[in-house]
């Protein structure tokens with residue numbers, strides 16, 4: 651009988667299905683920001699780190715290296731949020747930013763400790779310091795939060811929330827055969843995280859109404875830089891980037 655079973659070949663890395671643009675209020679600042687971030691969002695969703703999460707082929711050592719670098723990133727990110735919170739003019743904005751600074755430490759870092767423990771890595775004995783890309787991204791966030799206008803800083807911290815919510819939704823739809831990867835996906839895919847992103851976008855839109863076109867453009871450049879660093883962060887993890895000297 652003719653054997654029609656295909657030869658065992660490695661499963662092709664399917665790109666994640668194209669995701670629709672997020673719905674934002676017409677004429678809002680977040681709507682304009684999305685136009686700036688959309689091409690980078692598409693590149694992030696197509697990145698082999700994420701398609702490797704989706705089909706389970708991502709090397710476990712790459713994922714562990716990502717988590718170690720992410721712990722360094724989160725420390726800088728939480729400080730940038732706390733700093734911005736102290737600089738925000740409206741007390742309501744201080745509350746949102748300070749709450750997410752705490753959420754980064756209590757939520758994200760706890761998730762990391764759990765995921766690292768699952769692979770047998772002691773989170774308190776992080777072997778490597780920040781990689782060049784981790785260092786560059788956190789330095790960008792902290793500079794924008796400390797030295798820029800508040801809108802620059804808020805725009806700079808936005809892609810971290812927004813692009814992860816997008817990746818979480820796209821990856822949840824695909825599902826990962828690897829439970830540890832699925833656990834990571836789930837933390838960004840649920841209703842709770844979507845509500846957090848909505849709250850930050852509402853803050854962005856409140857700030858946007860008081861800005862001149864030039865101030866908006868300046869802040870949009872800071873957001874674009876962060877989005878590019880989000881792509882580079884996945885890429886650095888995949889390449890297991892190290893300082894060359």
Ligand SMILES: Cc1ncc(C[n+]2csc(CCO)c2C)c(N)n1
Pocket residue numbers: 720723724727750753754757758809810811814880883
């Ligand atoms: C490089 C990198 N970028 C974004 C996130 C996601 N993230 C980090 S802190 C935070 C806000 C509080 O949950 C979010 C969404 C990550 N982990 N690593």
